[in-house]
Amino acid sequence: MARRRLPGFVAEYLDGGSEDELTLHNNRDAFTKHRFVHRVAVDVSKTSTASTLFGTPCGMPLAIGPTGFNGLFWKEGDIALARAARANNIPFTISIVSNDSMEAIAEKAGGRLWLMMTPIRDPAVRERMMARAENIGCEALVVTLDCAGRGNRTWHHRDFAEVPKSLSLRSKLDVLHHLRWLFSVFFPRGVVGFGNLAEFLPAKQRKALPGAKFLAVQGDISVTWESLRAIRERWKRKLVLKGVLAVSDAEEAARLGVDGIVLSNHGGRQLDCDAAPLDMLESVVAAVGQRLEVMLDGGFRRGTDVVKALALGARAVLLGRATLYGLAAGGEAGAARALEILRSEIVNTLSLLGRPSIDKLSPAVLFGRQETRAAAIDLEPGRLKLAARDA
Numbered sequence: 182m183a184r185r186r187l188p189g190f191v192a193e194y195l196d197g198g199s200e201d202e203l204t205l206h207n208n209r210d211a212f213t214k215h216r217f218v219h220r221v222a223v224d225v226s227k228t229s230t231a232s233t234l235f236g237t238p239c240g241m242p243l244a245i246g247p248t249g250f251n252g253l254f255w256k257e258g259d260i261a262l263a264r265a266a267r268a269n270n271i272p273f274t275i276s277i278v279s280n281d282s283m284e285a286i287a288e289k290a291g292g293r294l295w296l297m298m299t300p301i302r303d304p305a306v307r308e309r310m311m312a313r314a315e316n317i318g319c320e321a322l323v324v325t326l327d328c329a330g331r332g333n334r335t336w337h338h339r340d341f342a343e344v345p346k347s348l349s350l351r352s353k354l355d356v357l358h359h360l361r362w363l364f365s366v367f368f369p370r371g372v373v374g375f376g377n378l379a380e381f382l383p384a385k386q387r388k389a390l391p392g393a394k395f396l397a398v399q400g401d402i403s404v405t406w407e408s409l410r411a412i413r414e415r416w417k418r419k420l421v422l423k424g425v426l427a428v429s430d431a432e433e434a435a436r437l438g439v440d441g442i443v444l445s446n447h448g449g450r451q452l453d454c455d456a457a458p459l460d461m462l463e464s465v466v467a468a469v470g471q472r473l474e475v476m477l478d479g480g481f482r483r484g485t486d487v488v489k490a491l492a493l494g495a496r497a498v499l500l501g502r503a504t505l506y507g508l509a510a511g512g513e514a515g516a517a518r519a520l521e522i523l524r525s526e527i528v529n530t531l532s533l534l535g536r537p538s539i540d541k542l543s544p545a546v547l548f549g550r551q552e553t554r555a556a557a558i559d560l561e562p563g564r565l566k567l568a569a570r571d572a
Contacts, residue, residue, distance in 0.1 A: 183254075183509035188359040189550035190352040191253045195505055198449035199332035204457075205449030208480030215489045216548040220535030228528050228537045234497050235321070235419050235440060235474060237293070240270035241524055242491055242539055246443075246478050246499030247297030247323060247423075252280030254509040256366055259376070260289045261513035262504060267292030269520050272498070274323055275377070277310070278396070282376030287317035295321040297423065298410070299328055300401040300443035306381055311416060313377075322416050323443070324409070327424030329402045332451040406433050413437055421476075423499075428457060431465045434473065441474035441496070448479060448501050459490060463544070465492030484526025488534070492542045 184192050195376065198205030232242035234428055245266045251258030256276040261279035266273035266277045272293040275283050287294060295316040301307040314322060356363055378395050401408070413420055422434050423443040434442050444458035444465060466475050478499040481487060486570070487498050500523075507519030531537060544550045 182511070182515075183506045186359065187254070188352070188356045188360055188362055188510055190355070191362070192346060193336045193340060193516060194250065194253065195502065195509065196335045198430055199334050199451060200451070200453035202449060202453070204446050204451075204455040205480075205522050207352050207455070207457045208446070208449055208459070209482070211421065211459040212486050214460075215493075215531075217485075217534055217546055217548075218548050218550075219533055221533065223535035223537065225532040225535065225537045230524055230527050230531075230532050230539065232497070232539045234272065237320075238270070239272075239497070241520075241527065242495075242497045242501050242518070243269075243474070243487065243503050243523065244272040244295070244497055245274060246501045247274040247276040247279075247325070247351060248501055249276045249278035249502060250280060251276075251505070251508065253301070254505060255512045256513075257285075257289075258512075259282055259286055262512050262516050263290030263292055263294070265504070265507075265516035265520055266290075268517060269524070271275075271520075272320065275319075277377050279376055280374065282379065283313060283317050283319070294319050295323050295419075295421070297323040297325055300404040302399050302401040306399060307412075308382075308415075310377070314474065315418075321419035321421050321440070322412070322423045323423050324412060325423045325447075326404070327426075327445060327447045327451050328400065329404075330445055330451075332447070333453075334450065334492075396543075406437060407436060413439065418536070423473075425465075426461055428464050428468050430460070430471045431475075435469040435570055439473060441476060442469075443499055444475065445499075446475035446479060459493070462490060462493045462495055470494055484523050484528075484530050487523065487527055488530045488542065489547070491539060492544055492546045494544075 183195065183292060187195065187358060230241045232239045245262055251262060255261055259275065259279045263273040263286050267290055272295050274295040275286055276297050277299055283296060283321070295318065296319045298310055301310065311322065314487055338347055372545050378405060382395055419440040421441040421443060422439050424445050424447065425431055425442045426444055426446060431442055444461055446452065446455040458479040460478055470473065474496040475494060476497045477490060479493055479500055481498050481500060482503055492497050502525065504516050504519045507515035509515070509520065536542055
């Protein structure tokens, strides 16, 4: 539905990855490696998706992750997503390159708000951004670390004659075949500019894409763990690092004293041939899961995907494209419908697994774990009692 409604350049922005899109496909393929082993004769008459995140109850172990240019999909797209998140009692992450300002999102939607911020070179700009986040009551600051360079997104060169300023002739003609998008999103005022960067941009640049120039100038690709320490000391609320993948980086994050990490390869839009976050999850949880909240994103489309991640130790899953498809298809109602689909699928998966609640999930619900435990029993009979308890 989203693809039918969107012009090609917007659909490719939503769907696309970098280079050969191997990372993009790896994220989805990772889920096929894990199969369930269900239990029977378990009372699942009261199955619940309730969970907690940073000690606060959530309707589901989900959050809507940070995505930029949401105004390309629906008028006031960020506000629509935030409202859908609030209705489901899950956090919504405002992007530094959202089209709606954080103040407008807080006023018109509210709910549990997080702010995603890339490392910013100018300390004064960084300070004003964090102060604004505090003023609207943001619960968490999410620092995205996997943007040291821009991913080589081949489709961008097809769609834009001069990246990122001017659409190609082909793209302009395609827009004329999507009149619903043209009149409901673009007209009468165009795609609203960068709401969170507007005060830092010259007036003539406060429309649509030129805010990317701001990030090119202000993006701090020299960021180190030591410079992140300054953010940790300044920001007294929950601090999350997004874009972590290696176990050693997760351990550095724990030593820094952050409250959570998001395992991510930026949805396959940055480094191609990168590992899938799901493939790194279990080893990261083993290393730091007792010290901080481990979350992840990347390729989540079904309730079964979410349950697999939770079984491997994730505290929550951040959604990107899944809720954007809903937004592009039907605005706030579409985003709410996407979340409703995921909720119903999570409930159904838990019921069929014989696990009536999120806290009943463990690696034991996945195929191969029981066999590994049985082999350990044969080799070490003294561990029989422990293994039976785990099972």
